[in-house]
Amino acid sequence: METQQLEATTLYDLTFLDAPHAPVDASDPTYLVLLNRKIKKELFLFMHEKITYLICTDGAANHLYDIMADEKERQVVYTDIIGDFDSIRDDVKEFYTAQGVQMLNITDQDTTDFEKAIQYIAKKEKKTEKKPYRIFAMGAFGGRVDQSLSAIHVMVKYTHELGVQISLMDKNSLMLLLKAGKSKVKISKCLTKLKGCGFFPISERVEHIQTQGLKWNMGNRDCQVQSIDWKQSISSSNEITADEDIDVKVTNDVIFVSSINDHPSR
Numbered sequence: 001m002e003t004q005q006l007e008a009t010t011l012y013d014l015t016f017l018d019a020p021h022a023p024v025d026a027s028d029p030t031y032l033v034l035l036n037r038k039i040k041k042e043l044f045l046f047m048h049e050k051i052t053y054l055i056c057t058d059g060a061a062n063h064l065y066d067i068m069a070d071e072k073e074r075q076v077v078y079t080d081i082i083g084d085f086d087s088i089r090d091d092v093k094e095f096y097t098a099q100g101v102q103m104l105n106i107t108d109q110d111t112t113d114f115e116k117a118i119q120y121i122a123k124k125e126k127k128t129e130k131k132p133y134r135i136f137a138m139g140a141f142g143g144r145v146d147q148s149l150s151a152i153h154v155m156v157k158y159t160h161e162l163g164v165q166i167s168l169m170d171k172n173s174l175m176l177l178l179k180a181g182k183s184k185v186k187i188s189k190c191l192t193k194l195k196g197c198g199f200f201p202i203s204e205r206v207e208h209i210q211t212q213g214l215k216w217n218m219g220n221r222d223c224q225v226q227s228i229d230w231k232q233s234i235s236s237s238n239e240i241t242a243d244e245d246i247d248v249k250v251t252n253d254v255i256f257v258s259s260i261n262d263h264p265s266r
Contacts, residue, residue, distance in 0.1 A: 009182040012165055017188035029133045033117045034060035037139030040171040041067040054079040057113035059087030082120055083113040118158050140168040175257045183248045196259030198236035201228050206252045213246030215239040
């Protein structure tokens with residue numbers, strides 16, 4: 001007699017955003033990578049309380065330095081700075097060097113500073129053999145479109161290559177890649193009851209998409225949207241209504257996007 005094998009569900013846990021601070025003994029460390037884009041101080045401080053490690057790309061170090069009001073504030077933030085150092089200001093470099101911050105000058109022109117940071121984290125975690133870990137990148141949106149698309153490419157590439165959760169975020173939105181199959185996204189309170197949720201194909205047509213936990217769920221009898229394709233239909237302007245999680249089933253990888261509360265720290 002044949003037994004039916006249950007399809008595995010991939011878990012994407014965002015509820016740690018609701019915790020007051022990161023656990024002291026982090027068995028699943030969280031990295032925050034700052035990209036070279038203006039930083040919203042409230043969002044940074046909100047995230048800084050939740051993370052285990054902070055990584056700055058070289059241009060982002062300028063923005064981090066500028067939003068911290070005085071030297072006392074700046075000394076509280078511990079970080080590694082990585083990149084080709086073509087963007088960091090001399091005064092910022094001198095300050096962080098004096099604080100003993102690790103400055104990793106990587107001149108490889110075939111990778112972006114974001115990709116350099118991801119590769120550095122992967123090597124660090126391989127040495128410690130800690131798994132799983134998650135990566136959030138702040139500053140991927142709101143600037144040049146080519147840089148935003150490049151950040152999405154890095155997210156997609158290394159989500160598969162490393163098998164870890166990589167999310168992009170700014171003051172307005174959060175984005176992550178959901179792999180083909182069944183996914184459960186455990187939702188943070190700062191993502192619910194906000195219009196701005198959607199699902200987007202990478203390149204291939206997603207023949208079937210089914211969701212639970214949204215205001216307008218897809219893949220059921222009440223919704224005409226059963227598939228998503230850049231040439232036909234996509235999903236946008238939806239809303240997360242679930243308090244705990246949403247369930248998604250797709251035939252191909254999709255990008256999941258949600259609005260984020262304007263003041264998540266409140």
